[in-house]
Amino acid sequence: MAASQAFLQLDPRIQRYLWAEGWGALRDVQEQAIPLILPGNQDVLVAASTASGKTEAAFLPALTHLLGQPDEGLIVYISPLKALINDQFGRLDRLCENLGIPVWPWHGDVTSTSKRKFMQKPTGVLLITPESLEATLCNRGTSIAALFKRMTFFVIDELHAFIGTERGKQLQALMHRIEIVLGRTVPRIGLSATLGDMGLAARFLRSSCPVAIVDATSTGSQLLILVKGFEEHPTTGETSNKSKLEAERAPLAIAQHMFKILRGSNNLVFPNSRREVERYTHLLNGLCEQAQVPKEFWPHHGNLSKEIRYETEAALKQRERSATAVCTSTLELGIDIGAVKSVAQIGTPPSVASLRQRLGRSGRREGEPAILRGYVIEDALDERASLETRLRLDTVQTAAAISLLLENWFEPPAVHGEHYSTLVQQLLSSIAQYGGLQAAHAFRLLCTPPGPFERVSKDAFAELLRTLGQKEILTQDHAGLLLHGRVGDKIVNHYSFYAAFTSDEEFRIVSGGKALGTLPVSQIMTPGQRILFGGRTWLIEAIDEEHKTIHVASAKGGTPPLFDGSGGRVHTRVRQRMRDIYVAQDALPFLDTTAQRFLGEGRKTFATLALADRLLLDHGSQAILLTWLGDATNEAIACLLMSHGIQAFTGRLGVEIHRAGHSLQEIKNLLADIASRPVAPVDELLTKAGNLVHQKWDGLLSPHLLRQSYASSNLELDEALDWLQATFKSRSYQVSSDT
Known part of the structure; x- marks a missing residue:
């Protein structure tokens, strides 16, 4: 082992283990992370490429810190996958066995005997999923202080998989609730290979104080x-x-x-x-x-x-x-x-x-x-x-x-979003943990900084409580204590409660009572919209959100829409790069002959239609607003149009607008008018929108909170308005047919 200051800071027993394993030197990410993590007094974000030694960068100093404590301590490692826990158990067990530190995998496949042994002496390294940690807080509320009394670190693996998701908000809430019980902060170590914005990721790890950052993602490999x-x-x-x-x-x-x-x-x-x-x-x-x-x-x-x-x-x-x-x-x-x-x-x-x-x-x-x-x-x-x-x-x-x-660019983490769905779960779980909560206590616990739902106002929280009371999710006793209601009690006592997310659901496509198949849908849909399915164009007649069913009829004539329900949410930077590629003339060296021909054909169409200078395209009964913006911004523009009585939907080129007799110039005038006005309230923008129930407990929200939650996570209203204002203030776009 090559001499290094970081290596010399490790416990001698760990040093001997690394020598015996034939380590020639610590890796760069380990050299940087060890001195930051070792004191156990700050949060640390570690970003490095896959297989760069991130796990050891966290555990070598964390275990050294643990061994230096007068009493046996506890490291809680949180993983998004049971399979990853099993892998880490295999990697850590041999090292920890040499150190006399027990390693405890904890998930649905682990025996109750192993879990009881940990409960009797909660020390060492606990490997757990957010769902199992949720179940622990929910079902063992009176034991939480004793279970986590000696905890020295949270280690969160694959941090990028949590950011911006329901599970991520759940994870923030679980760590916060444990710290509230302990009456102290516990250092958090986040590990990730893919983080588009280190600052945003650090704020996700903890927003209330600075986070030390180790960025070793550049490997220089061919x-x-x-x-x-x-x-x-x-x-x-x-x-x-x-x-x-x-x-x-x-x-x-x-x-x-x-x-x-x-x-x-x-x-x-x-x-x-x-x-x-x-x-x-x-x-x-x-x-x-x-x-x-x-x-x-x-x-x-x-x-x-x-x-x-x-x-x-x-x-x-x-x-x-x-x-x-x-x-x-x-x-x-x-x-x-x-x-x-x-x-x-x-x-x-x-x-x-x-x-x-x-x-x-x-x-x-x-x-x-x-x-x-x-x-x-x-x-x-x-x-x-x-x-x-x-x-x-x-x-x-x-x-x-x-x-x-x-260019080493990738999408920044989506840290915005009010996540009312996950707030419902955490409220019910906290009530179970404490055996009941006063409304003011629940708000302080979850929504007061540095709580995980600090964006939620008192008025919104009160509205949430009223709605949950009306649905018998919650009830209050004579002293004002919040308790589970008749329906809420059934929800919390079902095994599925502990997951903050639902499995990906697809909508059934039904025509004339005959099922045609299923289609993943990730954006707003409304009756009157046309979709592609099975190579044909269909007109949406009705949407049954409760049964996840879209009723369609065959669309007669017209140009097929560009929306087909598939693919992920595309970022504005990707669409703008697409436009740059169309405008450029150079060949792309990573394309083979056929793909290069495809690019040439696409560029020819782009040039023939003069799309670099077009705002609106005549697309039969539809008009296409060419924005070259991301899906969240296009969807916001579509909502702005729908609030003015124009049917509009997101598409791969921009926003598809149902003309309904309107000329392209009339649509352009409407867009200019929208750009000149303040944005309408979210309730008004989404009043006609369907398919807003995306997160697990969205169905328990009031219509107002559902719209607020959807908009905060899925619409880029500020970027939409900025684009509209810049477009209609600084440029005079042409309108044209695409034929």
């Missing part, structure tokens, strides 16, 4: 990228089995290329949906059968059983045979699957941050490059080709994401 384009020739109407096969030539060609390139090594393949995971796993293993070679391709997504997921993870870890996982984001996080040679992304990546996280799995061995293979499918051009097809949007969006990745 990166190899190739994006291959594939052209599809879609069929229309009734198709024979033969023509259906022909219509899937592009996916088969992609599978054949991956079969040729990936066999014989470990890799990760990321399609953009569970359905596509199943499709490509089937195609790849079919090719294995045809070639009479052993199966090398394994599926991994959230709907699979635990046994199947573990089988895939085990296949990646063993060294005797090569294995490639075809997976969703379930393998983005830090589950130890060993080194993979390359990462393949099929279709546009959900975000630049997601692409970076996925790529971090590759190039982990000394001297090996990180390898990214992208695959884009574009429909062949003909006289019926849509504007989206002619612009080659998938190719350009993929190129934009990669170019931003190469």
Whole structure:
């Protein structure tokens, strides 16, 4: 072990362990983190690339601090995944056994005997999920002070997976509630590989005092990228089995290329949906059968059983045979699957941050490059080709994401949002913890700084209590003590209560009583909107939010809409980079010949339609407002239009506006008028909006709080108004047909 000040600060027993394990030197992230964490008197945010030694950067100094205490202490490690807990147990158990420190995994699969042993002597290292920690506070309220009395650190792994989510707000609340019981702050160590804004991430870790930051994300390793384009020739109407096969030539060609390139090594393949995971796993293993070679391709997504997921993870870890996982984001996080040679992304990546996280799995061995293979499918051009097809949007969006990745930019964490849904859960949980709460005590606990819901006002909290009382979620006794109501008691006593989030739900698409399939929906939808599904255009007739069903009828005539319900929320920076790529003339070196042709075709359409200087496009019964802004800003503009009686929806090019007889100039005049006025209250903007219930307990909110919650998390109203004002004050845009 090369001499270093950080190494010399570690406990001698840990030093001897590292020597015995053959460590030649501490890594950069460990050198930086150890002196900051060791005193145990401050919060520390540690950002470093995947497999850079972040876990050891936290635990080597934290364990040294623990060993230096006069009494046995406790480190609480919080993970988003049970599988990650199991991995960390394997990594820590041998080290801690040498130190005489017990390690306690705690989740749904751990035996009650092990949990009882920890309860009898709560010292060492506790590895736990937010849901299990929630259950502990909820069900063992009187024991919390004793359980966590000797706690020295919170260690939060994969911090980026929590920021801006219901689980993240839950995690903030759980740590705060424990500190309230203890009457002191507990140092928090956040670990992450992907953080777009270190300052925002630090404020998420703790907003009330400074957080020390270790940023060791730049590895300097070689990166190899190739994006291959594939052209599809879609069929229309009734198709024979033969023509259906022909219509899937592009996916088969992609599978054949991956079969040729990936066999014989470990890799990760990321399609953009569970359905596509199943499709490509089937195609790849079919090719294995045809070639009479052993199966090398394994599926991994959230709907699979635990046994199947573990089988895939085990296949990646063993060294005797090569294995490639075809997976969703379930393998983005830090589950130890060993080194993979390359990462393949099929279709546009959900975000630049997601692409970076996925790529971090590759190039982990000394001297090996990180390898990214992208695959884009574009429909062949003909006289019926849509504007989206002619612009080659998938190719350009993929190129934009990669170019931003190469600049080391990725989306900043979304830390705004009032999260009333999670406040409902934390209120019910706190009442269980304390056996009842006065309303004023509950507000001080959860909503007074540095509480996790400090953005919630007294008036909003009072409205929440009234609504929960009306729904029999809460009740008050004669002394004013808040207790669980008849319905609330059933909710809290069900095992599903401890999770702050729901599994991704898809809306059923039904036409004339016949189910057509399901569609993921992440934005506002209203009757009268048109959507693409199964290659056809449908008109939304009604939305049944309670049963997650959209009733549609076949849309006659008109140009197909650009919205198809798929994909993640796109950031403004990505859309603006797409526009830059269209305007530029240079070739992109990471595109193959076909993808480069797609880019050229998209640029030609962009130039022919003069889209760099267009504001509004005539798109049949629709007009497209070309904003080149992110989805949250486009949705805000759509809401502003709807509040003025114009139907509008977000699309991949901007905002799609139902003209209803209005000329393009009239729409432009309306937008200019909107830009000149103060923004209407959120209740007015969202009064006609459907599909606002996105978070687990949103259905228990009043209409007013539901709209406030949705807007705070999903709409960028300030950016929308800034764009409208700048657009109509500084530039004179043209309006044009897209034909």
